[in-house]
Amino acid sequence: MTAQYQVQDGVAVITLDNPPVNGLGHSTRLGIVEGLTRALDDGAVKAVVITGAGKAFSGGADIREFNTPKATQEPTLHSVIRALEASAKPVVAAIHSVAMGGGLELALGCNYRVAAKGAQIALPEVKLGLLPGAGGTQRLPRLIGLEHALNMIVSGTPVLSEKFEGSKLFDQIVDGDVLPAAVKFAQNVGAASGPHPKVRDLKVKHENPEGFLKFARNTVEAVAKNFPAPARCVDAVAASLKPFEAGLKAEREGFMFLVGTPESRALRHAFFGERAASKIPDVPSDTPVRKIERVAVIGAGTMGGGITMNFLNAGIPVTMLETKQEALDRGVATIRKNYDNSAKKGKLTPEKVEARMALLTTTLSYNDISDADLVIEAVFEELGVKEAVFKTLDEVMKPGAILASNTSTLDVDKIAAFTKRPQDVVGMHFFSPANVMKLLEVVRGKETGKDVLATVMQVAKKIKKTAVVSGVCDGFIGNRMIEQYSRQAGYLLDEGALPEQVDKAVEKFGFAMGPFRMGDLAGNDIGWAIRKRRAVERPDFKYSQTADKLCELGRFGQKTGAGWYDYKAGDRKPYPNQQVNDMIVENSKAIGIERRKISDEEIVERLVFALVNEGAKILEEGIASKASDIDMVYLTGYGFPVFRGGPMLYADQVGLFNVVQAMHRYARGYHGEAWQPAALLKKLADEGKGFNG
Template sequence: MAVDYTIRGGVAVITLDNPPVNGLGYSTRLGIVEGVERANDDASVRAIVIIGAGKAFSGGADITEFNTPKATQEPTLTTVIQVLEASAKPIVAAIHAVAMGGGLELALGAHYRIAAPGAQIALPEVKLGLLPGAGGTQRLPRVIGLEAALNMIVSGTPVLSEKLAHTGLFDELAQGDLLEAALSLAGQAADRGGAHPKVRDRAIEHPNPEGFIRFARNGVAAVAMHFPAPHKCIDAIEKGVKEGFERGLAFERECFLSLVQTPESRALRHAFFGERAAGKIADVPSGTPVRKIERVGVVGAGTMGGGIAMNFLNAGLPVTLLETKQEALDRGLATMRANYEAQVKKGKLTQEKAEERMALIQPTLAYEALAQADLIIEAVFEDLSVKEQVFRRLDEIAKPGAILASNTSTLDLNRIASFTSRPGDVIGMHFFSPANVMKLLEVVRGEKTEKDVLATVMQLAKKIRKTAVVSGVCDGFIGNRMIEQYIRQALFMLEEGALPAQIDRAIEKFGFAMGPFRMSDLAGNDIGWAIRKRRYREQPELHYSRIADRLCETGRFGQKTGAGWYDYRPGKRDALPSESVDEMIVAYSKERGIGRRRIDDDEIVGRLVLSLVNEGAKILEEGIAAKASDIDMVYLTGYGFPLWRGGPMLYADTIGLYNVERAIRKYAKQVNGDAWQLSARVTELAKSNGRFNG
């Protein structure tokens, strides 16, 4: 049973005990109901306290029961709350650490609430594309007011208990032991006798509710155009304001059931579970011992190296930062300081914290200074011969058991590992630029990487607040291997009749944060040029458009040179269509003998997105990615794929693999169609009406 029942001085104590956050699964819900009924049947019991064991009151629904019959098996949370409200004996909810989602709704069903300082209070369902489903939209406005409740529900953002101490949510904020304070409050309530207060009986207070709701709708429309849940939250709150608690409650349930079926909620829930699933590796059990990481070394103080170092400084880990020249080292340190100063100016960091983090850096020009580091990350130029020099040197000076990591984005990690006498200690840690901001970390598992090394890096990723996804070794790993096919199709479409602004506009309308040509200009067109030159040497048979090479030959490398696929004004990042580039594209088509045609936005989106899907399917076939959700997490957190579509593989599931296969076969019949090599996984799933994601 996930609930413990004891009696303390005439008060029944029902303790939720379902680690890690006392999720309200079937056993927990049943235990609460049985505990309340047992207390009411016991003449020696005067009152009831509900409290959470461990590190939370309750984090809400038990995610292990999602999409199983137990999730809706009676008693549901709504039934549990009805039992609480109907109790003849007063019930006190004693909240510490976390009361979120259904956990907060449970507390709102109690007659009284007491909280410890620092408890995080939230109704975060909107982040899953849903709204509270057990009365949250109706009860919270009745205890903290319409405006505060609407803001909490629509944003899903946690609020500390101290900030809600003077609202009607809490009867007390406990200063000492929470259980003792709750027992005292419960005893006082029992002594008073009479009817016990119910949140449902309170009025919603606001001087101009209709005006505020209208104002809130306008605000939500501006920021949540792709997500229906925030709008439904407001609808449910408004129903309660206008028509009362019971009708509001019934309407909330209708909204919840309709939102569960939306593709947007499906995408958000997919991302939620995908992030958690990414950390589970089939052959690396959760109890695998990990290595102690107390000091980190970073080789290279450039943009990437400095950004990587900041992740560890932010987590309180000292970093030894190595460069080969003092000028480069000074420049890197100045950039890091400037980044922290910018956070101070924005109020995101105190000056004291900024100084503490900078003080954790040990700058050096000597490899020997890395000798005591537990983890050393190489962030040097993307060239195998340069990597070889670094790893041979690290192998000489690093202590036994130190993890040696490469930040390579495309190179063969197994070859890099072979430059050392300890390939089991070598792993890929591919950060995304800017490394101190971007959430994704591709963790590349070499053929000889030890399991404890992998487990250590996955655990460390959580500490530095990254979403870590494991990739096998191949050219480009998951993200860059797929994006190469996306860029290939974009370049082919330039040859065939489109222009950069049209392609970017179409895919950005689909929901990408940035189109392929704006993205290339931002990253630097010379980076892609260097990769293509390597392709031409290693895979001369590969069909590739040379139109981007022509651009680079003119020195148009993007924003850093003031000209790329677009023109840029000094000091500004606005991408302005370039007449000279458009003329160059048209001339190139003529030179190749390709008749230009009108390419509509649907074809642009189809070819770009399905190029990702098709390559992602090959990555799954080869075992480079363990599961489709891992690929989706890479694209949601590292490549600007629209969150409300759930990633390329879920998008393919949504439109159906039969339709995906038909579209790819159609594209393969066009000019440049030989670039499409249909994945066997796509064909297999199309025939079986299957899905990438179960």
């Protein structure tokens, strides 16, 4: 049983005990009802206290039971709350640490609530594209008012318990251990005669509810247009003005509607995908990890500095190495400038800035980093340069140190072969800007030790990255797929589109940035270098010539003030350039293509389905272990719209049969050879299945 029962001085204490956050799984729900029944049957018990063991009162639903029969098996949370409200003896919630989602709804069903200071209180269901489904939208407004409740429910943001001082949400807020205070409170109310309060019996108060709700709807419509849940939250909270049962019915209808929306499915997929990404099929969760107390970073440029900041932010000392003092000085100055900017915005105190800078040391000598537990190179993306670095690291680093490369495309097995310790070598591909982007591709070489993988995944969590494991191939997961996306973008220019139309079409679909704006931001010369390498290694890879012609004009992107677009000093807004557009049109003539009108729908399908097809090949080859890993790469590293769940889930929602049919259509057109469906995609489509089970 995951709910324990004991009696203290005439008070029955039911303790939720379902680690890690006392999720309200079936066993826990059953334990609460059984404990309540015992308390009601015991004449010596005058009151009941419900609390949580460990580090939470309750974090809400047990995510391990999502999409299983147990999630809806009786007693449901609704049934538990009804039992609490029907209790002839007063029930007190003793809240500490965390009361979120269903955990808070459980507490709202109690007669009284005693909270410890600093407890985090939230109804975060909106972040999964849902609304609170166990009375939260009806009971919370009755306790803290319409406006405060709506703000909490629509944002899903946690609020500290002491912020509710003076409201009806908490009958008492205490310092320290909440359980003794709650037991004493329960003894007092248990000795009192008369009925005990029920939240459902209260009225919602607001001076101008219709005016406020109209304002709220307009605001939500403006800021959450791609997400239906916030608007449904407003509707459900508005229903709290009705009689309680009518409001509860409206809440349930809203909840059931949202469960079926593609947006909620996408958000739930991302939620579970992030957790699943940390699980590596052949690396047990109890794999011993190496101690990481000191880190070294080779290179003080944009990537090296950004990588360094991740570790400083986590309180881990870093030694940054460069070949020249000027480069080191520039790197340190950039890090300090970034921290100072954060301090000016109120995100960091001056004391924290200094504390983080104090963790940074610099050197020009490899000997000074020999005792680091983890070293990450962030040098120029060229195999010869990496070879020199790793041969030196092999000589100087202590045994057991992890040697990581920040390479974005190069062969990690070749890099590991430059050392006598390939088991210690791993790829750690950070995304730029490395101190901001959540994604970390962890590249597993054929000899990378399981303990090294487990350690790097743990380190990723410590520096607040979403880590996804990739096998070794050119470009790994993200860049290998984006190359096919970029090739299609180039072909669209050859056939009749212009950069602005392509970018606007995919941005309307929900991408943070279209392919040409993305190229300008990253630097068009980077893609140029890759295409030159491809011409030698993979002459069968065909590209539009427009990108090379652009680079021959010296238009490398934002860093030169000119790329596919023009840029003004201090202004990142892209301005279309007539010379570039004329070059694109002239190129079509030169290669004998009659330009045509291309629809936005075709642009989106070709770009996204190119990602999907390459993703299917990556799954076939075992480069990624599951489709959700690919989706996490694209959601956290490439600006794929969150409300669509990533390319692989999006393909599932479109239907793989329909994806394959579209590919057959495009195979009859320009560069049709690119549209041969991956074997896995074809197989799943024929079987009526999707990438995600």
